[in-house]
Amino acid sequence: MAWDGPTDAPPTARIVALGPSLQPSERRILETILADLGAAVDSTAQELATTAGVGRASVIRAAQSLGYEGYPQLRVALAQELALGTSAERVTDDGTMLGALRAGVDRFGSRLGHTFSAITEETVQAFIGALDGANRVLVIANGLSAPLGLDMVLRLSAVGRPAELLSDPLAQQIAARHLGAGSVCLVLSGSGASRATLTGMTAAHDSGAQTLAITSFSRSPVAELADIALVVPPAGGSFTDELLHASRAALMLVTEGLVDVLVERRGGRGYEARATTLSVLGAAIQE
Structure with missing residues (x-):
């Protein structure tokens, strides 16, 4: 079940749209990536596999399921998304109720670019x-x-x-x-x-x-x-x-x-x- 949406869709949008249908080991990889995009960019396939607690082959399969040739191509796409700021969350929670509301709106706004990505x-x-x-x-x-x-x-x-x-x-x-x-x-x-x-x-x-x-x-x-x-x-x-x-x-x-x-x-x-x-x-x- 590989990604069949637009080729310019950012990796995090592909992960969210496709992730639930993948194998458990692949989902663990994708959840690990979503938890820290920067760490994923800096990690090798083996390092990411170790962090997620799965085999290296699962990393390769997860990348291919997202529509990439392999994990190196996924890393490049993640780095590009980070550079463009499409996944940045401008959270402004200051501990108040109003701050919590603002943070929620900020999180939603930071992902609006994904709305039409698929x-x-x-x-x-x-x-x-x-x-x-x-x-x-x-x-x-x-x-x-x-x-x-x-x-x-x-x-x-x-x-x-x-x-x-x-x-x-x-x-x-x-x-x-x-x-x-x-x-x-x-x-x-x-x-x-x-x-x-x-x-x-x-x-x-x-x-x-x-x-x-x-x-x-x-x-x-x-x-x-x-x-x-x-x-x-x-x-x-x-x-x-x-x-x-x-x-x-x-x-x-x-x-x-x-x-x-x-x-x-x-x-x-x-x-x-x-x-x-x-x-x-x-x-x-x-x-």
Whole structure:
């Protein structure tokens, strides 16, 4: 399972997006690298293996899984990322509650560059084209991704692309099974492993509908099942952090941007629909 995303994606973004699907020994290597990028750059393959408590061969396999020829090439990429400051965390925690909040925002901001590192132009074009041309759009999102699903439906409806969202997993499955060819099932899942989401997605796939996904990990079950998947590496920096904090902020940024791209593609239809929405909002606001 080697990296198949953009060749210019930084190594830490590749690690976060691909890491959970790798073998345990490879994951230990990648976790060791994430813990101290500078030390990884200064280490030989054997030194890194010793630090991680695995064999040297695991270091080579991990580098190749990330899309590099070997560990020397991974070291160069890590050094470049450090030099460019794409992985720097400008933490400002001063021990106060406000400082802790600022530190969290700083950490998130330092990783914003990774948001689109696993997405290609071709994938976005295919995604937007399918969304625009579908005769019916069903959005599936559960757990902590559920608010993203509701937000996506509201945004799509506001620009003239009606979509539907059902909160009950069984209702999702029934609706998905009735989609059929020409329809789209849009799945939002941070972990990409929600059982309820996968069940509904499988029902949509079996109906003949095209399945689209926005998720955080490139080899997750949702990403593997989707016809078109947009992988947005989690801002937390690791699968463990994703489990602990389950931030959907990066996914939210991408979904908002996708709707804007859809409006641009639709041209006059999109602008007219947005203008209509604004007029309704304007009438609903009291002075």
